[in-house]
Amino acid sequence: MQLNHAQRELTVKVVYYGPGLSGKTTNLQLIHARTQTEGRGKLLTVETHDDRTLFFDLLPVFFQTKGGYTVKVKLFTVPGQVIHNATRRVVLQNADAVAFIADSRRSANQDNNAYWANLHENMRENGLDAAQVPIVIQFNKRDLPDTKTEEELQETRTRGREPVIGAVAIRGEGVLETLFAVIQLAYRKMDEQAGLARNLGLSEAGFLAQVFDRIDTSGTQVAGWLEQLQKEEP
Amino acid sequence: MSAEAPPRPPESVLQRRLALSDLLDLQTFGELAKGFAELYKVGVKVFDEKGNRLADIKVGNGDFCGYVFSFAEGRRCCTATVARVKEGPVGPVQNARAPQVPPGLPLRGMVTVPCFTGLRYLVLPILWEGDTLGRVVFGPFTPEEMGDLPPSLTDLTPGIDIALAQGHLAKIRRAPEQTVAKVMLHFAQLLEALVAAGQKTYLTSQVHIEATLESNRDLEAQNRKLEALNIRLKEMDRLKSSFLATVSHELRTPLTSIIGYSEMLSEGLVGPLNPEQTDYVRTIMDKGDTLLKLISSILDISQIEAGKVRLTFDGVLVSDVVTSALSSIKPQAQKKGLMVDTKLPPRAVEARADREKLRQVVVNLLSNAVKFTPKGGWVQVVLTDLQPQLELGGASGYRIVVQDSGVGIPADQQDKVFQSFYQVDNSSTREFGGAGLGLAIVKSYVEGHSGVVRVTSEVGRGSRFEVVLPAKPPAPGSVIPPPASDGGAQVQDRF
Numbered sequence: 001m002q003l004n005h006a007q008r009e010l011t012v013k014v015v016y017y018g019p020g021l022s023g024k025t026t027n028l029q030l031i032h033a034r035t036q037t038e039g040r041g042k043l044l045t046v047e048t049h050d051d052r053t054l055f056f057d058l059l060p061v062f063f064q065t066k067g068g069y070t071v072k073v074k075l076f077t078v079p080g081q082v083i084h085n086a087t088r089r090v091v092l093q094n095a096d097a098v099a100f101i102a103d104s105r106r107s108a109n110q111d112n113n114a115y116w117a118n119l120h121e122n123m124r125e126n127g128l129d130a131a132q133v134p135i136v137i138q139f140n141k142r143d144l145p146d147t148k149t150e151e152e153l154q155e156t157r158t159r160g161r162e163p164v165i166g167a168v169a170i171r172g173e174g175v176l177e178t179l180f181a182v183i184q185l186a187y188r189k190m191d192e193q194a195g196l197a198r199n200l201g202l203s204e205a206g207f208l209a210q211v212f213d214r215i216d217t218s219g220t221q222v223a224g225w226l227e228q229l230q231k232e233e234p
Numbered sequence: 235m236s237a238e239a240p241p242r243p244p245e246s247v248l249q250r251r252l253a254l255s256d257l258l259d260l261q262t263f264g265e266l267a268k269g270f271a272e273l274y275k276v277g278v279k280v281f282d283e284k285g286n287r288l289a290d291i292k293v294g295n296g297d298f299c300g301y302v303f304s305f306a307e308g309r310r311c312c313t314a315t316v317a318r319v320k321e322g323p324v325g326p327v328q329n330a331r332a333p334q335v336p337p338g339l340p341l342r343g344m345v346t347v348p349c350f351t352g353l354r355y356l357v358l359p360i361l362w363e364g365d366t367l368g369r370v371v372f373g374p375f376t377p378e379e380m381g382d383l384p385p386s387l388t389d390l391t392p393g394i395d396i397a398l399a400q401g402h403l404a405k406i407r408r409a410p411e412q413t414v415a416k417v418m419l420h421f422a423q424l425l426e427a428l429v430a431a432g433q434k435t436y437l438t439s440q441v442h443i444e445a446t447l448e449s450n451r452d453l454e455a456q457n458r459k460l461e462a463l464n465i466r467l468k469e470m471d472r473l474k475s476s477f478l479a480t481v482s483h484e485l486r487t488p489l490t491s492i493i494g495y496s497e498m499l500s501e502g503l504v505g506p507l508n509p510e511q512t513d514y515v516r517t518i519m520d521k522g523d524t525l526l527k528l529i530s531s532i533l534d535i536s537q538i539e540a541g542k543v544r545l546t547f548d549g550v551l552v553s554d555v556v557t558s559a560l561s562s563i564k565p566q567a568q569k570k571g572l573m574v575d576t577k578l579p580p581r582a583v584e585a586r587a588d589r590e591k592l593r594q595v596v597v598n599l600l601s602n603a604v605k606f607t608p609k610g611g612w613v614q615v616v617l618t619d620l621q622p623q624l625e626l627g628g629a630s631g632y633r634i635v636v637q638d639s640g641v642g643i644p645a646d647q648q649d650k651v652f653q654s655f656y657q658v659d660n661s662s663t664r665e666f667g668g669a670g671l672g673l674a675i676v677k678s679y680v681e682g683h684s685g686v687v688r689v690t691s692e693v694g695r696g697s698r699f700e701v702v703l704p705a706k707p708p709a710p711g712s713v714i715p716p717p718a719s720d721g722g723a724q725v726q727d728r729f
Contacts (some may be wrong), residue, residue: 002249013248013249027560039360041363041364042430042433044430044433044434044437046434054438055438055441055442055445056441058248058437060364061361061366062363063364064364070364070365072363074248076248086445086446086448086449086452087441087442087445087448089445089448090246090248090441090444090445090448091246091248091441093246093248093249094246094249106297110622
């Protein structure tokens with residue numbers, strides 16, 4: 001988190017991490033497509049000829065608070081290929097939250113585990129405390145054969161504290177839900193550190209509502225979650 | 235690893251707020267602005283968020299503005315207007331207003347700033363990802379509807395030559411405000427495309443550099459680990475040699491007593507023994523001898539490896555050395571029923587050498603030959619006369635050849651037999667005993683004499699070891715260098 005009171009600016013960094021071809025870029029492309037132009041920047045993507053992310057993708061989503069702060073949520077993806085570990089580490093620096101995009105197929109289990117370990121190793125190398133950086137797990141490609149069952153996902157849930165969300169990113173399923181969950185956790189962490197509610201007048205419901213204000217949430221659970229959140233807030 | 239790694243640069247480019255000058259290729263951008271200004275005959279200025287000028291193309295207003303500037307009040311008002319345009323807020327405040335354009339045109343925050351001369355400026359913020367990176371200024375231009383010079387100019391500049399001023403004014407582009415606004419929006423679109431391309435190039439190249447530095451950091455950390463490991467290995471190796479030397483010495487001392495007392499027993503110094511007892515005591519002596527030789531070899535090789543061996547060269551009759559070595563292996567050869575053939579030159583061969591070490595070279599080669607030759611085979615030792623030797627660069631020298639009809643050495647292992655502890659057959663069930671040190675010692679001693687040893691062999695047919703030694707090895711030649719661990723030639727410091 002970069003909070004600059006002089007420039008009245010809050011920058012949040014969310015990194016989409018995971019094995020190659022697990023759908024990180026697809027997530028960002030969908031968010032890009034669903035967000036109004038005024039609320040986002042261009043999706044910066046550097047791809048190789050085989051459509052794989054060479055360095056990283058960057059999609060900024062931003063809004064102005066009532067108090068006059070510019071809030072920028074910068075969504076990054078890391079390159080999935082094994083050889084690009086150094087780039088992954090650079091992109092991961094100072095992340096406020098991580099969306100770990102896993103491939104739901106059973107055959108991908110080993111890869112998922114390897115990149116999970118790689119994520120933690122790179123966090124350590126970057127001086128990030130893995131226990132302090134919120135992570136959301138997205139099980140993507142739920143539509144493919146050999147995919148894990150709902151019971152197996154449930155088992156993954158019970159094995160750790162990270163929220164687990166099923167998705168078919170290519171059809172837009174679960175993408176905004178993942179974004180919601182990861183930004184919600186990022187907000188809580190930042191609020192704990194910098195008192196966003198107290199100092200900036202930014203409540204959790206208010207923050208999330210503004211992030212999703214210019215994003216088309218139709219057909220997703222996000223609208224309902226937002227409503228629920230607003231009701232619960234004192 | 236991270237504790238040893240060098241500190242990384244404090245912040246990635248991805249965390250930094252980028253300035254307009256990072257994102258634009260200023261030369262290309264300058265040309266674009268110039269082309270625009272010339273095509274539409276209107277001045278174009280571009281400033282970054284700190285007020286630095288990135289482009290400034292004036293078209294047609296020089297004479298008019300210069301003339302107005304020559305009046306004291308004109309100068310003051312002109313400076314104020316320029317400051318307003320360049321640094322004032324880009325919003326409909328402080329004398330600025332929204333441009334007069336048809337409804338529906340996306341203005342992107344554009345404002346009109348009128349000049350006291352009746353001219354006008356349009357100012358447009360450069361927005362990027364929610365940030366204002368700078369501003370574009372178009373103008374001054376003459377609004378299409380402008381008639382006479384306004385009182386705001388003429389009242390402030392008494393004595394102004396209206397006709398002259400009008401003449402200068404005619405050189406400034408006259409256009410409807412909405413036309414200039416549309417041109418400006420078009421310019422903004424191009425600028426945005428350039429910034430997008432520039433951002434992509436800038437970020438990817440910077441991240442690539444950062445990633446390369448990151449990989450480099452990893453490699454450096456690994457290198458340091460390997461270096462530390464290497465130092466430790468060398469130290470362990472030295473300790474091993476030192477340990478072997480100590481242990482060999484400690485083993486030899488009691489063994490000498492065992493052999494000595496057995497000798498006294500067998501010679502009947504403490505009373506006669508019956509034949510069976512004599513036989514047992516001889517066996518103790520024999521095995522003691524074998525053990526002593528083995529320990530001596532270990533001591534020798536450990537001293538060589540520790541770099542502690544000194545050679546002392548003397549005038550030596552090589553023929554005598556060969557004969558003496560031969561006599562020491564004869565008993566074993568006879569026991570196995572081997573034929574031992576010796577070929578010595580008619581004249582005695584005299585050379586400078588370390589007698590004991592040379593003898594050991596021949597003994598080691600001969601005992602190998604005896605050991606690896608099955609019953610009924612033959613062993614031959616040949617000593618040649620002194621003559622120029624090709625292997626020694628033409629220097630005078632002699633050859634000692636030890637040949638046998640033994641088991642032979644497979645071609646792919648002939649290089650390795652000179653390594654310490656190397657055994658062609660290293661299984662626990664192997665037929666031939668020994669510690670695998672004999673040939674390593676031979677090689678070290680021969681090289682200590684500046685000589686060469688090599689082997690030719692055929693499996694099942696026998697082996698032939700050939701030692702070529704100089705008649706006069708280079709003078710000090712005293713310390714045998716320990717075998718180089720990396721096998722590479724060491725280059726000494728040159729400066």
